[in-house]
Amino acid sequence: MSEQSARLVRTLLLIFLGLWLILTLFPLYWQFITAFKSAAETNRTIPTFWPEVWHFENLAAVFAERTNFDALVDSFIIATGNTVASLVLGTLAGYAFARFPRQAGGENLAFWILSNRMFPPVAVLVPMFFLFDAMPWGTDSHLSLIILYLVFNMPLATWLMMVFFRDAPRELEEAAYLDGYTPLRAFIKVTLPLVLPGMISVAMLCWIFAWNEYLFANLFVGTKVRTFTIVIPTFTHGSQTLWNLQMAFSMIAMLPPVALFILLRRYMVRGLSLGVVKG
Amino acid sequence: MARLRIEGLCKGWDFPVIDNLDLTVEEGEFFVVVGPSGIGKTTLLRLIAGLESADAGRIAIGDHDITNLPPYKRPVAMTFESYALYPHLSVFENIASPLRARRLDAAAIRATVTEVAKLLRIEALLDRRPGEISGGQKQRTALGRTLVAKPQVFLLDEPISHLDAKIRHDLRLQFHALEELRRVATLYVTHDYVEALSLGDRIGVMGRGGLVQIGSARDVFLRPRSLFVAEHLGQPAINAVAARLTGEGTALHVRAGNSGFGFPVVAAHAAALARGDIQRVTVGIRPQHVKVLRNGEDAPGHHVIDGRVEIYEALGANGVLVADAGGVNLTALTSPERDFTHRQPVRLALQTDAVFYFHAESGDNLLL
Numbered sequence: 032m033s034e035q036s037a038r039l040v041r042t043l044l045l046i047f048l049g050l051w052l053i054l055t056l057f058p059l060y061w062q063f064i065t066a067f068k069s070a071a072e073t074n075r076t077i078p079t080f081w082p083e084v085w086h087f088e089n090l091a092a093v094f095a096e097r098t099n100f101d102a103l104v105d106s107f108i109i110a111t112g113n114t115v116a117s118l119v120l121g122t123l124a125g126y127a128f129a130r131f132p133r134q135a136g137g138e139n140l141a142f143w144i145l146s147n148r149m150f151p152p153v154a155v156l157v158p159m160f161f162l163f164d165a166m167p168w169g170t171d172s173h174l175s176l177i178i179l180y181l182v183f184n185m186p187l188a189t190w191l192m193m194v195f196f197r198d199a200p201r202e203l204e205e206a207a208y209l210d211g212y213t214p215l216r217a218f219i220k221v222t223l224p225l226v227l228p229g230m231i232s233v234a235m236l237c238w239i240f241a242w243n244e245y246l247f248a249n250l251f252v253g254t255k256v257r258t259f260t261i262v263i264p265t266f267t268h269g270s271q272t273l274w275n276l277q278m279a280f281s282m283i284a285m286l287p288p289v290a291l292f293i294l295l296r297r298y299m300v301r302g303l304s305l306g307v308v309k310g
Numbered sequence: 311m312a313r314l315r316i317e318g319l320c321k322g323w324d325f326p327v328i329d330n331l332d333l334t335v336e337e338g339e340f341f342v343v344v345g346p347s348g349i350g351k352t353t354l355l356r357l358i359a360g361l362e363s364a365d366a367g368r369i370a371i372g373d374h375d376i377t378n379l380p381p382y383k384r385p386v387a388m389t390f391e392s393y394a395l396y397p398h399l400s401v402f403e404n405i406a407s408p409l410r411a412r413r414l415d416a417a418a419i420r421a422t423v424t425e426v427a428k429l430l431r432i433e434a435l436l437d438r439r440p441g442e443i444s445g446g447q448k449q450r451t452a453l454g455r456t457l458v459a460k461p462q463v464f465l466l467d468e469p470i471s472h473l474d475a476k477i478r479h480d481l482r483l484q485f486h487a488l489e490e491l492r493r494v495a496t497l498y499v500t501h502d503y504v505e506a507l508s509l510g511d512r513i514g515v516m517g518r519g520g521l522v523q524i525g526s527a528r529d530v531f532l533r534p535r536s537l538f539v540a541e542h543l544g545q546p547a548i549n550a551v552a553a554r555l556t557g558e559g560t561a562l563h564v565r566a567g568n569s570g571f572g573f574p575v576v577a578a579h580a581a582a583l584a585r586g587d588i589q590r591v592t593v594g595i596r597p598q599h600v601k602v603l604r605n606g607e608d609a610p611g612h613h614v615i616d617g618r619v620e621i622y623e624a625l626g627a628n629g630v631l632v633a634d635a636g637g638v639n640l641t642a643l644t645s646p647e648r649d650f651t652h653r654q655p656v657r658l659a660l661q662t663d664a665v666f667y668f669h670a671e672s673g674d675n676l677l678l
Contacts, residue, residue: 209386
C-alpha cells in the first residue's frame with residue numbers, strides 16, 4: 032500500500048515537473064524558432080513549429096541598424112551604473128543596520144526602506160517623471176534611470192546586505208580591532224571579504240532588474256538615450272509587427288544576463304544560502 | 311612592559327555583571343580567572359580589551375589610563391573562545407594580521423611569523439586556511455596572532471577548553487613554556503579549575519559581581535573564603551552537608567541527616583566556631599579526605615562512620631564512590647582497582663581536621 036502510494040506521489044510529481052518544464056521552456060523555444068523565421072512565416076494563421084527556412088540573416092539585420100547596438104550599450108551603462116550605486120549604498124546601509132541598529136534608526140527604518148520596494152511602481156510613474164524632469168540631468172539621460180532604479184534596487188541591496196552582515200561573525204571584526212585595525216580597515220580586511228559572495232548575488236539581482244526594466248524606461252528616455260527594452264517594440268514595418276526581428280533582438284539581449292548567471296553561479300548559490308546554513 | 315591595574319570597574323546590562331572590581335596583575339604575572347559559565351569572565355576581558363565600555367571605574371596599563379581608548383589603540387592582545395580566525399585568510403596571514411595592521415615591510419613580517427609558527431609547531435600549516443586545520447592547530451594559530459603583536463597585556467579567553475583532553479594537556483604544558491607569556495601581564499579565563507591550579511601564579515575565583523577570592527592557587531584551594539569557592543575548585547566537588555552544631559564550648563559535635571550522621575569537631579576548629587556562637591553550618595568535606603576503609607583497617611586520627619554504597623565509578627586514575635552515611639550522601643576518592651557493589655556496607659574514615667565550616671546562609675568560611 033505504502034509503496035503503491037509512494038509510486039503515485041512520484042508519478043504525480045513527475046507530471047507536475049513535466050508541465051512546469053513545458054510552461055517555462057516553451058516561450059524560449061518559441062522565441063528561438065521565431066527569431067529565424069521569415070516575416071511572412073510568423074504571420075500565418077496556422078503557426079509553424081519549426082522554421083521552413085532558417086533565416087540566420089535576421090541576427091545580422093538587427094545590428095544593421097546602429098541604434099539597436101547603441102541601445103544595448105545604453106542599457107549596459109544604466110544597468111552597470113545602477114548596480115554599482117546600489118551596491119555601494121546598500122552595503123554601507125546594510126552594515127549600519129546590522130551592526131548599529133539603534134543608531135541607524137532601528138528595525139522600523141530598515142523595514143520602511145524595504146517597503147519602498149513593495150508599492151506598485153506605476154503609482155509613482157507620473158510624479159517621478161515631473162520630479163526628474165526638474166532635475167539638472169532631466170529625464171532623457173543615463174543618470175536619470177541610474178538614480179531612479181535606486182528606488183527599487185537599493186532597498187533590496189540594503190536588506191540583503193544587512194542579512195549577510197548579520198551572519199558575518201562580529202568577533203572576527205573585534206579580533207581585527209585588537210590586531211590594531213581601525214573600524215574602516217577592519218571592515219575592508221575582514222568583513223567585506225566575508226560578505227563578498229552575498230555582494231555578488233545582490234549585484235546580479237540589481238543588474239538584471241535594471242537591464243530588464245521597461246515601464247519607467249519607456250516613459251523617461253527615448254531620444255538621446257534608448258534602452259533595448261523600449262527599442263524592441265519599435266520593430267515594425269508599416270502596420271506589420273516584425274516578430275522575427277523582435278525575437279532575434281530579445282534573444283541577443285538575453286545573452287548578457289545568462290552569461291553573467293553562468294559565470295557567477297557558484298557565488299550566487301553560496302550568497303543566497305549564506306543566511307540559511309551557518310558554518 | 312607594564313602592569314595592568316583595574317580600579318572600581320563596573321559593568322552591567324539589566325543587572326550588574328561586574329560590580330566594583332579591583333585587580334592588579336603585575337608585569338610577568340600569569341593570573342587565572344576561574345568561575346562558572348555566564349558569570350562575567352569574558353565580559354571582564356572584553357572590558358580590558360575595549361570591546362565593551364565600562365559603566366564606571368578605571369583601567370590602566372603602566373601609567374597609561376586606557377579606560378576610554380578604542381580597542382585598536384590599546385596595547386592588548388586577546389584570544390577568543392571561538393578562536394575568531396579569519397576564514398578567508400591563510401594561517402600565515404592570520405598570524406601576520408597584527409603586523410600588517412602596523413604596515414611593517416614584507417621581509418620583517420615573514421621573519422616574525424615564521425619564528426612564532428616554529429615556536430608553536432605550526433610552521434607546516436602556514437599555507438592552509440583555518441577551515442583545513444584541527445582545533446588544537448586553530449588555537450595555536452590564534453595564540454600566534456596574539457604573540458606577534460607583542461602586547462603589554464595578554465587576554466586569553468578559555469583558550470583550551472574546547473579541545474580534547476590530550477591536546478589540552480599538551481597546550482597547558484606549552485603555556486608553561488612560553489617565555490613571551492611570562493614577560494608581560496597575562497589574564498587567563500577558564501571554567502576549569504585544573505587549568506587554574508596548573509597555570510596561575512595567582513588565581514581569582516569569579517562569582518556574582520566580581521572576584522570573590524584572589525590568591526595563590528594553593529592558598530585558595532586550601533583556604534577557600536566561601537562555600538562557592540570551595541565548590542568550584544576540585545573534582546569531584548566538595549561534599550557540602552547542611553549540619554547542626556551541638557555541644558558546649560570546645561566540645562562541639564556535628565550532626566546531620568536523619569539517622570545519625572555526625573562527628574566531633576576537632577579542638578582547633580571548635581575554638582574558632584565557639585566564638586561565633588553558631589548552630590547551623592554547611593560542612594565541607596573534600597572527597598580525598600573521606601577514606602573508604604578495607605576490612606579490619608584502622609584509621610588513627612580519623613572519625614569512622616558506617617555507610618552503604620550508592621554509586622561507584624572506577625575512573626582509571628582513581629575511583630569515585632558515593633555512599634549513604636546516615637542519611638547523608640558522601641563522595642569519597644578511592645584507588646581505582648577496588649570494587650564495590652550496590653548497597654554494600656562500607657566504613658568511611660573522615661579526616662576531621664581537614665573539614666571546612668561555612669556559614670549556613672552567607673557561605674562564608676567560619677574558620678578564617
